Amino acid sequence: MMNSSDSARVYARENAERFQNELFEMLRIPSLSGDPAHKGDIKRMAEWLETHLRALELQNVQIMPTAGHPVVYGEWLGAGADKPTVLVYGHYDVVPALLEDGWHTDPFEPTVQDGKVYARGATDDKGQLFIHVKALEAYLKTNGAAPVNVKIFLEGEEEISSPNLVPFIKEHLDLLKADVCVISDTSMRSIDEPAILHSLRGMTYAEIEVEGPKEDLHSGLWGGAVHNPALALVEILGKLYNADNTIAVPGFYDDVVPLTEQERAMIAKTDLTAEQFKQSTGVPEIWGWDTEYSIRESIAARPTLDINGMWSGWSGPGPKTIIPQKAGAKISSRLVGDQDPNDIFDKLKKYIESITPPTVKVKVSLLTTGKPALFPINIPEMQAAAHAYEKGWGATPVFTRGGGSIPVVAEIADMMKIPVVMMGYGLDDDGLHSPNEKYSLEMFQRGIETAIVYLEELANM
């Protein structure tokens, strides 16, 4: 006799093509959360998911409003009170994508090449969240039941750092109540080395605007006695870093908890060689290579400060001889250990204001924050995930730290007092947030089978 997970896996294989086509429908909806012009697409995406969850005969399916974009919720609680409940979190929103950014195909028309689907959101996070929906469907359609209770919880503001998620969770603690939360929104180094993330960096994201003259000035008539706002911004941004590439904001490193020897040994297992790093990123040389930290430590366990965007004056074709009226930049820090995102913003703002000369005006605004997160790896929920990869994916996973920030992870752990297991089904080079984001259809399939096994493993904890 077959295990219930076996028949569910057979079903998933037999329905693979339909599952892919359903995913492609999702990928065609440009559900950009950061751009007000796409509010209607966000709504369409939420309605598509609601309709889909209803069709699977989940219970309590609803689009739930927040102060921003809505949450889509649905549950199957048929396993009963003596079985664990797993909360599946995913996000249906995506970051912007324009053909002229370097996409080879329309970012919102999924295109399959060499077994990979190219589209914005393919791996982040539509492809990955859908894995759990399809795993649940496979149980319900074959066994009429799943091994554990499942709550599907999909938000539409992850890419703008989930500004309304904390109040939402607070308000709906009973509805969301669960024993473990699983999130698939991360990646592995290669298909044969799945990774379970047990740590994430936090984030402080800010915007700086420098203003000089009252309007763009003719650089010939006025150049020589006006502090060019673009130059003033350059000077300010330059002073955020020390000569050794560390961050110069006073107190920035105060709450970074030093890595232990044990932690460094585990991180070393997934370290990258310089060649691998250059291959994946395309950079000519590694930056900060002479520091005391390894590459993996630098990108996953150490704090950063990056310029995400910068603008001033004329960037169109041909010359334009102006002194720009203003200049701006978006900057963000990835945070680790006990660094508090609001405290880091305060330090950043204070420092920038202190180094801004009287020849220009500066404004520093906070855009979003996210707390760092860290979970132990020896708890049953983590070990069940490891077994699921072994049986469902066909490879032993490594436990790793992620350099990215999924704000909800620390918040769920804080508010719901449950562990969050990050079972990533993407590849490091899937190009999330980049042009030509892709997702392997083989990984989509193996992900569904792993998610099927995970529910069974959770039932047997």
Place this chain on the structure above:
Amino acid sequence: MMNSSDSARVYARENAERFQNELFEMLRIPSLSGDPAHKGDIKRMAEWLETHLRALELQNVQIMPTAGHPVVYGEWLGAGADKPTVLVYGHYDVVPALLEDGWHTDPFEPTVQDGKVYARGATDDKGQLFIHVKALEAYLKTNGAAPVNVKIFLEGEEEISSPNLVPFIKEHLDLLKADVCVISDTSMRSIDEPAILHSLRGMTYAEIEVEGPKEDLHSGLWGGAVHNPALALVEILGKLYNADNTIAVPGFYDDVVPLTEQERAMIAKTDLTAEQFKQSTGVPEIWGWDTEYSIRESIAARPTLDINGMWSGWSGPGPKTIIPQKAGAKISSRLVGDQDPNDIFDKLKKYIESITPPTVKVKVSLLTTGKPALFPINIPEMQAAAHAYEKGWGATPVFTRGGGSIPVVAEIADMMKIPVVMMGYGLDDDGLHSPNEKYSLEMFQRGIETAIVYLEELANM
């Protein structure tokens, strides 16, 4: 009996409203020379001028092709070989203007408020070039003749630094042959203090592009070991300046000819107070105020290096957590004395390449150049201009140095061996190259009358 200039001035007053309406027709044509999308508008503008010059019954009227935008030419040689010939140079192209840059009205729909017309090109240079056309018309319609021979020479590439003008002049030296060139494309401090420019700064305009990874990267997955191209650009741009705001490019000041005491005394006559400077520009404080040069010296007789534009990564609404693939900037130097624009570009490029770290790639391209120019003030052509302002404008002019660059000035002087007299009919705060560029209709009228008198003064030299 009236002087011929008196009847021409009466005619100009009687036809003032029609002259203004004709100017407004020109201002409605968005003849942007730097943007290929506006090539058709450039053509329309050239055709409008050709039609207009033909209607005035000038001779030899033609649109003359160049490798870029065409020249419009027309002449009246009825004064005969014993009278001087004046070459009037102007440009019919304009710099870009977008409503969202801060214009209060459509930049290509001239709007009159408080006696000023607001439109891109109102002062730079459509309003000013048209003064000479109308002065000639006034003579021809009242006297059937002008006091001197006049050649009208209008180009369409001044705002992109006239890349095709030198070959054009070389090829048409006979056609353009004249005794003096007059250009109205500059301004005065106040309506009661007209200014004749006898010096201009030159220009080297370059673009820098820094490239890092092969595409935009997720800042969480890769941040910490990638040299952010925006930061690399910031570092490069920061190193172009010394701590005292002087320019750090080796050899940059080598060919700057020191100002004599006599020159400094003349420049001091048109110096600005800190209050006037802050009022005109809107800056909170003057930059480089503690240097050894006065404000007027800094903006008109000293070289500069300005950032005209800068771009990288995400500048749209909301956060986007990327490490940008590249970053770029447009920078330009205003040059004085014996500084050679190509030599300055070579020094700049070499220096930038030398300070670029191996973690990124850099490309430095030359966009345009213009040589500096300086003429003596005691020659008859300059003195005739001074008399013309006294009689036609009603105020004694000052001789000043201009901080801007009109590439053709140095080229005409070099190739045609004639003086160039820059009789500006604009105001310093007309906002050329800025939003809400304007031109006073009173100055338009007084300009036409001054131009009428100037032709008579030239005849009497």
